Amino acid sequence: MHILLRGFVFRIIFTGIGFLISLLIAKLAGASQFGSLSLMIVNAAFIYIITGLGTDAAIVWHGIAGKNYSRDKIFSFTIITAGIQLLFFYIIAILGFFFLGHTLLGGNFGLKIFLAEAVYFTGLVIVEKFTSLYYSQHETKRCNRILAIVSFALFIGVVIIWVMRPRYIVENPTWIYSLFIFIPAVVLMVSFLLAYKPSMKSISEDDYRSFSTFSAIVLLTNTIQFVAFRADYWIITLYYDHDVVGIYAQASKFAQTLWIIPGILAGLITPALKNEQQKLTDADLLSVTRLSFYTHLLLSLLLITAALIIYSLFLPVEYFNGFYSMLIMMPGYLLFIITTLFAAYFSANRLLKINLYGSILCCVSIIFLDLLLIPGMSHKGAAIANLLAYSLTTIYFVYQALLIMKISIRDLFAIRRADFNLFSGGILKSGTEKA
Numbered sequence: 152m153h154i155l156l157r158g159f160v161f162r163i164i165f166t167g168i169g170f171l172i173s174l175l176i177a178k179l180a181g182a183s184q185f186g187s188l189s190l191m192i193v194n195a196a197f198i199y200i201i202t203g204l205g206t207d208a209a210i211v212w213h214g215i216a217g218k219n220y221s222r223d224k225i226f227s228f229t230i231i232t233a234g235i236q237l238l239f240f241y242i243i244a245i246l247g248f249f250f251l252g253h254t255l256l257g258g259n260f261g262l263k264i265f266l267a268e269a270v271y272f273t274g275l276v277i278v279e280k281f282t283s284l285y286y287s288q289h290e291t292k293r294c295n296r297i298l299a300i301v302s303f304a305l306f307i308g309v310v311i312i313w314v315m316r317p318r319y320i321v322e323n324p325t326w327i328y329s330l331f332i333f334i335p336a337v338v339l340m341v342s343f344l345l346a347y348k349p350s351m352k353s354i355s356e357d358d359y360r361s362f363s364t365f366s367a368i369v370l371l372t373n374t375i376q377f378v379a380f381r382a383d384y385w386i387i388t389l390y391y392d393h394d395v396v397g398i399y400a401q402a403s404k405f406a407q408t409l410w411i412i413p414g415i416l417a418g419l420i421t422p423a424l425k426n427e428q429q430k431l432t433d434a435d436l437l438s439v440t441r442l443s444f445y446t447h448l449l450l451s452l453l454l455i456t457a458a459l460i461i462y463s464l465f466l467p468v469e470y471f472n473g474f475y476s477m478l479i480m481m482p483g484y485l486l487f488i489i490t491t492l493f494a495a496y497f498s499a500n501r502l503l504k505i506n507l508y509g510s511i512l513c514c515v516s517i518i519f520l521d522l523l524l525i526p527g528m529s530h531k532g533a534a535i536a537n538l539l540a541y542s543l544t545t546i547y548f549v550y551q552a553l554l555i556m557k558i559s560i561r562d563l564f565a566i567r568r569a570d571f572n573l574f575s576g577g578i579l580k581s582g583t584e585k586a
């Protein structure tokens with residue numbers, strides 16, 4: 152299990168704790184407030200993608216690409232792009248609040264929520280940008296270890312509040328979640344500054360051109376893919392209230408736990424493919440894909456059991472209808488694991504148009520199905536749309552992988568003895584030994 156421990160266990164802890172905190176908020180704050188919080192998270196992610204201009208992927212790729220991009224130069228680009236994102240958000244958020252009377256992310260009307268949203272988005276920008284910066288320096292272990300330790304300490308604090316003053320969580324769910332992102336982000340940034348003492352460097356026109364060329368397709372792909380993933384939230388709000396959004400959001404969070412490990416692996420694949428000391432081969436990637444799929448097939452059964460227990464014994468009864476939507480979604484989410492890993496492979500090899508076309512296919516199909524099914528079937532219609540669209544997109548990515556990697560369907564799904572070399576510590580090691 153050495154490979155799993157070095158590769159992504161700390162990121163799993165960070166992501167898992169975020170899920171637990173959101174689960175606690177869902178229980179105490181109710182479906183309506185949880186629906187509002189979920190919309191804030193979705194809208195913040197969308198604005199982040201638009202304002203980020205695809206620079207996160209460019210930071211990682213250029214940082215690991217070669218000697219032309221020093222740590223100081225990558226750091227400078229990170230700070231500049233983060234500053235632009237935050238400035239844009241602050242201007243639009245302030246103007247929207249004063250002239251429209253409600254917050255930009257969640258559509259709320261109070262100044263306290265406006266400030267909480269600003270704190271959340273600031274934390275989101277910092278954590279994503281500095282995660283990319285750490286990854287670009289092959290320091291994924293250090294990055295994720297910091298996030299895991301800080302988030303665990305925060306989780307203990309939230310549990311203490313739950314025991315002693317649960318009303319505070321009920322009255323301030325947005326602040327609770329915002330600080331969970333903001334505090335680890337600040338610690339991550341300060342740790343980088345103290346450890347490496349980077350300095351700002353000038354970035355040439357050629358450097359900017361290289362970054363922007365890579366970023367443009369990534370931006371378009373990420374935007375389309377995000378709309379595909381979260382259009383269901385927006386379309387549900389057109390026909391139903393925030394209670395329904397909250398019920399669907401909780402069901403979706405359960406299903407998305409299947410994506411935790413593949414999502415973290417996808418973030419590690421690009422550095423691993425470019426790491427000259429310990430390079431990830433195509434055969435290694437296929438081993439990762441095969442084991443991920445079958446492992447998550449088993450995990451999905453455990454997830455269904457755990458979700459049923461949580462729905463029955465922990466969450467308010469109003470959430471239980473979402474359990475059936477989760478069951479409908481699950482096969483599509485399982486198949487999409489393959490897409491996630493192959494998309495990272497195509498990105499690392501600059502086959503960006505494949506990801507772009509796959510994102511367009513996913514987006515068009517899911518929006519069409521959402522508009523067709525949600526008005527009459529509510530969150531169950533959204534679940535069916537997810538199932539069909541994610542399955543169709545996976546078929547496209549598998550077809551492209553068969554052509555480019557010169558493999559067969561059997562190579563993709565037939566387990567081999569060599570696959571278990573994953574557990575020997577030889578594949579996807581992340582971070583340096585000193586980390």
